Amino acid sequence: MTISSMTGFSQGAGFSAPFHWRWEIKTVNSKGLDLRLRLPAGFDGLDIPARAAISRALARGACYANLSVTRESPAVTAKINRDLLVHLMETLSSLPHPENIGPLTLDGLLGLRGVVETGEVEEDEAASASARAQILAGLDAALHQLQAMRRDEGEALAVVLGQRLDRIEALTRDADASPARQPQAIREKLREAVAQLCELGRFDETRLYQEAVLLAA
Template sequence: MALSSMTGFARADGVVGSAAWAWEIKSVNSKGLDVKLRLPPGLDAAEQAIRQKIAGHVTRGSLFANLSVKREAAASEVRINETVLAQVLEAVRLITERLDVRAPAVDGILGIRGVVDVVEPEETEEERMALQTAVLAGLDKALADLVAMRRAEGAALGAVLNERLAEIAALKQQAESNPARRPEAIKARLAEQIAAVMDTGKAFDPDRLHQEALLLASKVDIREELDRLDAHVAAAAKLMGTGGPVGRKLDFLAQEFNRETNTLCSKANDVSLTAIGLELKAVVEQFREQVQNLE
């Protein structure tokens, strides 16, 4: 599987019957999958199916999906309420007979509330299902385009991350071959420190002095940190080669990189080794920042 970023945008639209629909989907970074939907009235029943489709394509990111539907204005229908009209006409007849007045004109009768209604045609169940089917198919297309965009960005991120991993491996090798790590260099540095202490004129127990020297030598040994950096580089490379939603695992490895680098810097017994450690910290931070964008 390919690496994917968490940012992307896609749009899909179409027409079914008298309705024109359009999907707009965008996603940004998030710790998990957070889907925000905006649906027009009448399509609430499709929400569960929509969420299932999204979850089938995207596993991480804050995703905003907006569906808009515009219907062409249909011809209104004029409906006469026969029951009300009959009651009105009967009332008119009674009034005109009793009062001996002229019957009202037709427009007057039609103007009475309830006699005539102008209604918009209602959407049939077949039309509603056809629209729902069309927008779900359109969602599939939009999600496919979104995934393609996220993978394209993921490929670019992968290239950058591989460069950072190569830099980490190279700096680790520099630290491993640094002259300050050689036993003779450590011995010479310890000898200088001991000589400086002895110049104070204080007496020291030779056995205790030997123990302190061994302790100091063990404190500046970075063999374990170098081995762990090697293991983390290999694990990160394997994850990136596997692809898919590996952002969380790589983020964890970035934290481990940082932990080993901090320990290396604290153990450094020479300015040259400290400089390598600081440069390593900078590259690890760059790696971590880019990993935050991966799904």
Template sequence: MSLQSMTGFARRDGAHEGCTWHWELRSVNNRGLDVRLRLPSGYEALEAKVRERLTKAISRGSVNANLSLTRRAQTADITVNQAALDRVLAIATRLAKEIGAEPPRAEALLALKGVLDVADDADDPVAEADEQAAVLASLDAALSDLVAARRDEGRRLTEVLTRQIDEIARLSHSVEVAPARSVEAIRARLAEQVARLMETGQSFDPARLHQEAVMLATRADVEEELKRLNAHVEAARALLRDGGAVGRKLDFLAQEFNREANTLTSKAADQDIARSGLALKVVIDQLREQVQNIE
């Protein structure tokens, strides 16, 4: 299973019997799953079904789903109220004879209230259900596109993370084989420090001086940090191989990497080791930044 990014975009258009629409889905990184919907008025009943589909397909990220819909104007059923028209026509004809006016015009009669009955098409439950099914079908297609986009971005991030983890391993190895960590180098460094102390003319207990030298060498040793760094490298590589929703685990490992790099740098008694420690911290910061986008 490959890694998935939390970043993606998808759009799908649809149409059904005079109604057209398009879905837009956008997702970015987030600590958990945050779904935000924007549906047109009258489609509130779809919200539960839309949320159910999104939460099944995506486990982490901030997801915005927007449905824009345009409906063709509905035709109206117009009928003539014949009884009302007959009464109005009779009255108008009688008045025209009495006052010598022109006979009533058809458009004037039709404009009178009650002569024409205008009825909107009644809602058809079956047609409404068919339309909602079509809208949800296009959502499913858009959601598949979004998951594919997140997966494609996840593959790119996997390559970046792999290079960064390899660089952490390389820098750790450079510290591990640094000449300054050899027994001879440590002995020479301690001898130099002791000689500098002896030049002050003060007297020191040789046994106590030996103990202090051993403690100093122990505190400067980074063997444990290197072992933990190597263990974290193997754990991170295993997570990349396994894939899936491992973003939180990788984030935790990145924090552990940073902790060991800080300790290693603070213990460094040699410039080369200190430089490697600083380079480690830079790469680990870059790793932590990329990991924030992993689901």
């Protein structure tokens, strides 16, 4: 019989441009499979295949699987509205310049609303699909590592359990072979106990002894 532990830990990491990803999986004892899966925003589509992969690999234990993903390139872009910037510069240069106001600066103009336009980077669907595939492959690798750890711990537990069972068996044999467990020794002990009871009061020694033998049989 193969014994597998329910406790274990594994992790796996990788890079699929522009995403860095990492799996961390931990399992502890539980009657059945209790799965807790955490996925970052934007990767919710991995929920069903990830749960299916974990269910194929594990039958019991409370499993905590966490995926973290970071993007290498920025998720937003910045673009200068040149037409607006030129218009502001021309307009301001044509206005009178009060003495109590400092000269025109570029950083001041760039801070005005609408001069710098920001927006989210358009997702590359091919890159995202490739990242999701590699993340699922990384999950399988982490699960294989977890299974190996649980098997190794189970084999170590099996050795300890076998030693304990062998010790129990040896103690049982020794107890069965003990002279004190032999019928004649037991009868002698009963006879002594009945004699002591008779000394304490008026009892029928023969009847007491017969009943004691019957109870011990």
